[in-house]
Amino acid sequence: MNGALTGIVLVLLWGTVVARLPALWRDAQQRAMWATLFSLSLAKTVATPGVNATVSEWIPQSQVIPHVLGVLAAFFLLRFVSLITDYDAKHPYAARFQQLLAASVLVALIILISITPGGIKTRATELWDTDIPPTAAAYWMVLNGYLGAVLALTTALFWRTSRSASAALLRNGLRAMALGTFLVAVYAVVKTAAIVAHSLGARMPIERVEPAANALRTIGTIICLIGVTVPASGKLRSVFHAYRSLWALRPLWGVMRQTFPDVILFPRRRALLELAGVDEVQLRLYRRVIEIRDGMLTLRDYLPAGALDEARKYVGDRPALVEACGIALALRLHRDGAPPTENGDRWADIGGEIADEVAWLSAVSAAFRRDEPAAFAARRPATAAP
Numbered sequence: 280m281n282g283a284l285t286g287i288v289l290v291l292l293w294g295t296v297v298a299r300l301p302a303l304w305r306d307a308q309q310r311a312m313w314a315t316l317f318s319l320s321l322a323k324t325v326a327t328p329g330v331n332a333t334v335s336e337w338i339p340q341s342q343v344i345p346h347v348l349g350v351l352a353a354f355f356l357l358r359f360v361s362l363i364t365d366y367d368a369k370h371p372y373a374a375r376f377q378q379l380l381a382a383s384v385l386v387a388l389i390i391l392i393s394i395t396p397g398g399i400k401t402r403a404t405e406l407w408d409t410d411i412p413p414t415a416a417a418y419w420m421v422l423n424g425y426l427g428a429v430l431a432l433t434t435a436l437f438w439r440t441s442r443s444a445s446a447a448l449l450r451n452g453l454r455a456m457a458l459g460t461f462l463v464a465v466y467a468v469v470k471t472a473a474i475v476a477h478s479l480g481a482r483m484p485i486e487r488v489e490p491a492a493n494a495l496r497t498i499g500t501i502i503c504l505i506g507v508t509v510p511a512s513g514k515l516r517s518v519f520h521a522y523r524s525l526w527a528l529r530p531l532w533g534v535m536r537q538t539f540p541d542v543i544l545f546p547r548r549r550a551l552l553e554l555a556g557v558d559e560v561q562l563r564l565y566r567r568v569i570e571i572r573d574g575m576l577t578l579r580d581y582l583p584a585g586a587l588d589e590a591r592k593y594v595g596d597r598p599a600l601v602e603a604c605g606i607a608l609a610l611r612l613h614r615d616g617a618p619p620t621e622n623g624d625r626w627a628d629i630g631g632e633i634a635d636e637v638a639w640l641s642a643v644s645a646a647f648r649r650d651e652p653a654a655f656a657a658r659r660p661a662t663a664a665p
Contacts, residue, residue: 292504325344415474
């Protein structure tokens with residue numbers, strides 16, 4: 280069962296790391312959270328038997344690498360907590376103290392590893408079936424003491440913040456994160472107590488306790504990851520709809536970009552940066568609507584009077600398709616060098632919210648891909664420029 284839970288954790292961790300990659304460009308808080316998830320993902324991956332066996336061929340004592348990565352994850356989590364609570368603003372040396380504390384923990388772990396006979400044992404058969412030296416017990420006390428303290432602090436913060444959260448998604452997400460970090464903290468305390476008791480000569484039914492403790496840690500991690508994603512679910516839906524609208528607008532926007540390059544507000548290089556998360560996708564959507572409307576404003580001078588009524592007779596009372604036929608005709612006249620038309624037709628006036636514009640232009644863009652607009656434009660002979 281633990282193997283299946285570990286697989287679920289790895290999928291959730293790396294999926295969350297990839298999904299939150301665009302957040303690196305936002306602020307220090309998002310970078311700290313991403314670094315926490317990334318360090319934890321590496322730790323869980325290196326801890327798997329297959330990966331750890333491969334790493335051991337290159338690095339001695341590879342079984343403790345996940346512990347080092349765990350210390351880094353705890354450090355970045357502590358940085359995240361400090362940033363979201365403005366602790367850094369009130370305590371100018373907080374970041375430096377946290378760095379010094381994490382470095383001290385790592386140095387202490389390295390010293391304890393080097394002086395422990397045979398190194399630190401992490402496998403259950405090696406850890407519990409033999410005597411645990413005092414230095415090994417001290418190693419686990421330092422490691423889990425640091426991790427447990429950070430997790431306990433984080434649990435209290437998440438729970439306290441959830442009580443004042445107004446949005447239900449945020450409140451539930453924070454409570455899930457608090458529960459997850461609490462379970463992992465309990466695991467750290469239980470394992471440390473068991474190791475200390477074992478080093479003092481006490482014998483306990485570890486073969487039954489450890490699988491349950493590992494499951495507790497894994498379930499806590501899963502719950503915490505779910506809590507991380509819950510507050511963002513509403514925003515993710517909004518981003519998904521925005522990307523879907525961008526894709527729907529692409530045919531019409533592509534024509535405007537090709538015909539009127541000047542209406543494009545940013546070059547393609549900037550658009551590639553936006554795909555990496557520099558700008559919000561919602562801003563890209565708004566800008567695409569503006570670029571399409573600017574192109575249509577120029578095309579309006581090439582839309583003959585009565586053209587839309589003629590298109591309506593040609594395709595029936597389908598407003599989006601009528602508009603698409605008018606666009607196709609105006610584009611053809613513009614490309615053929617026809618002179619601008621005075622007192623021509625006007626495009627449909629949608630008004631209202633930006634969502635209305637997006638919905639309308641998406642429908643027109645879909646209609647523009649049909650055969651009728653091109654066929655309608657081809658019916659009218661072009662007037663050559665004088």
